[in-house]
Amino acid sequence: MARVWAVETWHVERGCEPLWIQSPRAVWITVRQPGSLSMVDAHRLGRVSVCRVVVLVSGGGSNLAALFDAAADPAYGVEIVAVGADRHGTGGVELACARGLHTFVERVSDYEDRADWDAALTAACAEHEPDLVVSAGFLKICGPRFLAEFGGRYLNTHNSLLPSFAGIHGPADALAYGVKLAGATLFVVDEGVDTGVILAQVAVPVEDDDDVDTLTERIKVAERAQLVDVVGRMAREGWTIEGRRARIGA
Ligand code: GRF
Numbered sequence: 001m002a003r004v005w006a007v008e009t010w011h012v013e014r015g016c017e018p019l020w021i022q023s024p025r026a027v028w029i030t031v032r033q034p035g036s037l038s039m040v041d042a043h044r045l046g047r048v049s050v051c052r053v054v055v056l057v058s059g060g061g062s063n064l065a066a067l068f069d070a071a072a073d074p075a076y077g078v079e080i081v082a083v084g085a086d087r088h089g090t091g092g093v094e095l096a097c098a099r100g101l102h103t104f105v106e107r108v109s110d111y112e113d114r115a116d117w118d119a120a121l122t123a124a125c126a127e128h129e130p131d132l133v134v135s136a137g138f139l140k141i142c143g144p145r146f147l148a149e150f151g152g153r154y155l156n157t158h159n160s161l162l163p164s165f166a167g168i169h170g171p172a173d174a175l176a177y178g179v180k181l182a183g184a185t186l187f188v189v190d191e192g193v194d195t196g197v198i199l200a201q202v203a204v205p206v207e208d209d210d211d212v213d214t215l216t217e218r219i220k221v222a223e224r225a226q227l228v229d230v231v232g233r234m235a236r237e238g239w240t241i242e243g244r245r246a247r248i249g250a
Pocket of ligand 1: 057058059064
């Protein structure tokens with residue numbers, strides 16, 4: 001993140017201690033000055049640029065399609081620079097190909113061990129110099145190499161209200177448990193399974209006659225809207241994380 005580093009250096013040279021540099025678009029940088037917090041408009045530094053996003057998929061790519069639609073408007077502040085998958089034949093990669101985007105496929109089975117796959121996936125993403133990596137239905141747990149490179153800026157959208165119903169059967173597990181509210185969670189990926197800091201959640205009702213398909217589809221509609229909204233706001237306004245508390249925007 002060279003341009004953010006440059007802004008940070010600019011402040012350090014002027015005696016300001018950066019509190020948190022976490023704005024990929026570098027619009028707002030929070031710095032600590034003696035006795036106060038001040039917001040510095042990085043526009044003045046001429047360092048504003050669009051947020052580069054790599055999206056990882058394993059399936060149909062409806063979340064990816066929603067991001068594509070949003071990113072078509074330059075005001076959204078996001079450029080999807082590449083789409084990656086963990087298997088061949090995903091709808092998500094097809095969507096990206098149809099738009100002439102860079103794509104890559106890294107299959108675990110093509111590598112000797114998980115660590116090699118992790119390194120290859122990391123390199124494939126890093127090649128596109130993303131500010132954010134978004135897992136939109138990517139059904140793999142990324143390893144330590146990946147998190148060392150993209151930790152704090154690797155997001156995942158999950159189709160349950162975490163911490164309930166982690167794992168790949170979120171809607172089915174919610175239905176089986178008998179909850180009356182289900183939903184989706186956008187979070188920053190950490191070493192655990194669906195345990196990272198929560199950025200946003202959206203709830204939908206569970207209807208009496210729901211089956212897994214109808215509930216899954218209701219969640220997905222709300223999940224897509226949330227993903228588009230929050231990724232855009234993160235790109236344009238930045239975010240801060242203290243402990244487990246995330247705040248988007250200034
Ligand atoms: C999303 O609901 C996500 O939460 C889950 O898989 C779904 C991906 O759907 N892990 P799509 O491929 O974006 O249509």
